[in-house]
Amino acid sequence: MQFIQWIREAMNQGARLAPACREVNICLRTWKRWHRQAEDRRPSAVRPPPGNKLTLAEEQQVLTVCNQPEYASLPPAQIVPRLADNGVYLASESTFYRILRRHGQVYHRGRPQPGAGNHQ
Incomplete structure (x- = not known):
């Protein structure tokens, strides 16, 4: 300006x-x-990364935990509290979701579709 x-x-x-x-x-x-408003508020403005952004190693640790057999079938809403019960905090539930979404590991789990073996 x-x-x-x-x-x-x-x-x-x-x-x-x-x-x-x-x-x-x-x-x-x-x-x-x-x-x-000293900062540039345009959506296209280049901004520095937040200070609390996870490092690549921390992000990889979240992925490793989520892909362990005991957590692989659970959503982050259940993984984060279970880790907290064990005294481990890696990231927030929303951060877990963001990381998994970025790596294509979040799937919508709706009601199961009636299959061939479920006829009554």
């Missing part, structure tokens, strides 16, 4: 904020909103 830079330069040279905003035809309230 070029306007922010111009206004900052004007203020550094001694101009007051309100007249500087009027000069570039920006409402003072708009300036304050832009100044408060």
Whole structure:
């Protein structure tokens, strides 16, 4: 945003904020909103990864646990509490789901379809 830079330069040279905003035809309230939101809020903006993002090793550990025979048939909603009962915390339930979805291991489990052997 070029306007922010111009206004900052004007203020550094001694101009007051309100007249500087009027000069570039920006409402003072708009300036304050832009100044408060220093980050780029466009959806396409490049942002740094969150500080609490799991490392690749931690993500692999989640996958390894989920693919162990005792947990392979369970959803994350049951895996996470069972691990917690054993004193192990790897990630939240939603993070488990995100990791499994990213690796194509989440499947919708609806009601079973009537099969050939289930006729009455």
